[in-house]
Structure formats: structure tokens, C-alpha cells
Amino acid sequence: MGDVVEVIVGRVGRAHGIKGGVSVDVRTDEPGRRFVPGAKLRRGDGGELELGSVAWQRGKLVVTFVGHADRTAVEALRGVELLVDVPADEQPSESEEYFDRQLVGLRVLDAEGAEVGTVADVLHLPAQDVLQLDTPAGERLVPFVKALVPDVDLGAGTVTLAPVTGLLEDVE
Known part of the structure; x- marks a missing residue:
């Protein structure tokens, strides 16, 4: 694989509901590319999280993480930065747009x-x-x-x- 760069794609926000949902403060122009079920995101404080479900609710991104099945589990993640490695030469989906x-x-x-x-x-x-x-x-x-x-x-x-x-x- 060629050169990659680390990109912050979001920050875990407040718990949403009782079944492990959590809001994400999106920090990427292309959330549809970064937030898909099964995607693995690195935690800014170490470790890895795998996305379970992804949904938009009233303009907010709400996700679940595999292995974090309830509100108590995801509340401990609040404030954690979510990172991914992307190819250094990756281009935005639209022309005339830039990362x-x-x-x-x-x-x-x-x-x-x-x-x-x-x-x-x-x-x-x-x-x-x-x-x-x-x-x-x-x-x-x-x-x-x-x-x-x-x-x-x-x-x-x-x-x-x-x-x-x-x-x-x-x-x-």
C-alpha cells in the first residue's frame, strides 16, 4: 500500500437512547465514505472501534459500536476522537473540492x-x-x-x- 495520512473523521458525542447509540460530531466532508457499518476507526486515545449501525437522525449522525451494547458502555467513549488512515493521494468525490x-x-x-x-x-x-x-x-x-x-x-x-x-x- 502507498503512503497514507491519518485523518480525524469525528468525535464521539452524547449517548443516544439506551441500546448503545451515540451521536458523532462529524469532522469529515465525506461521512458517507468514512462511516459505514463494519468500518474500523481508531480511537484517539488508543484502541479500535468497529461501526455497528449508522443512521442520520434530525441532521445528526448516530452510530453504534460493536461490543458497546448499552448506554453505559458508550458514555465512557464521549469526547474520543475517531481517526482513519486514508491514501495520501485520495481525492474528494466532487471536482472543485479539496480536503x-x-x-x-x-x-x-x-x-x-x-x-x-x-x-x-x-x-x-x-x-x-x-x-x-x-x-x-x-x-x-x-x-x-x-x-x-x-x-x-x-x-x-x-x-x-x-x-x-x-x-x-x-x-x-
Whole structure:
């Protein structure tokens, strides 16, 4: 098998019902790929969990784990991070979408092609995703929309910003 990367896909939340169901705070853009019955997830604190059942209830992911048959058993898991190893070259299901791990570390270019910083993080805010950039002037936040970030070139390791006044500099 080729190179793999460790990805956090969720965090165990509150117990749901009395038969071992538990909510999961999903941390992946592709829960349908990561949360399927029989999938094995690593615990952030060590060990492994196997998914028993998976269901969406009122917009929340509710799962059971094999060997954790009741509420008491799953309450002990609350707060545990769920991790998987995925191929480093795995691509998102949709074109024009990117995994956070693909964007973090990319060089940021202005519209003229001059390097102005690097992508430090991707923030998933309620309104939209935002790129957190490290620049010589400090941290900057740029909404990750086509109008402001017209080009992402993973091969070249760059993202290019639109020529928008005040996007990276403080304007008075």
C-alpha cells in the first residue's frame, strides 16, 4: 500500500437512547465514505472501534459500536476522537473540492503571481469555509470562494488570490 495520512473523521458525542447509540460530531466532508457499518476507526486515545449501525437522525449522525451494547458502555467513549488512515493521494468525490490536508501548506500568490504567504488552516464556519493565511503582515482570513480564490493548483502547490483591494492589507 502507498503512503497514507491519518485523518480525524469525528468525535464521539452524547449517548443516544439506551441500546448503545451515540451521536458523532462529524469532522469529515465525506461521512458517507468514512462511516459505514463494519468500518474500523481508531480511537484517539488508543484502541479500535468497529461501526455497528449508522443512521442520520434530525441532521445528526448516530452510530453504534460493536461490543458497546448499552448506554453505559458508550458514555465512557464521549469526547474520543475517531481517526482513519486514508491514501495520501485520495481525492474528494466532487471536482472543485479539496480536503483540508491538500490546502494546508500551499503557497499563496497574489493576482500578479508574487508569493504573499501560505495557507495555515481551513476554517469551516457556518456561512462558508475560510482560508487562514500566514503572511508577512500577520494572519489573514480569506473566504474560500471562487471570486476571491480563483485558482487552486495542487500540482504547483499554490492558491492564487483575486486582485481585491484590502484582501491582505489593512485598509483605513
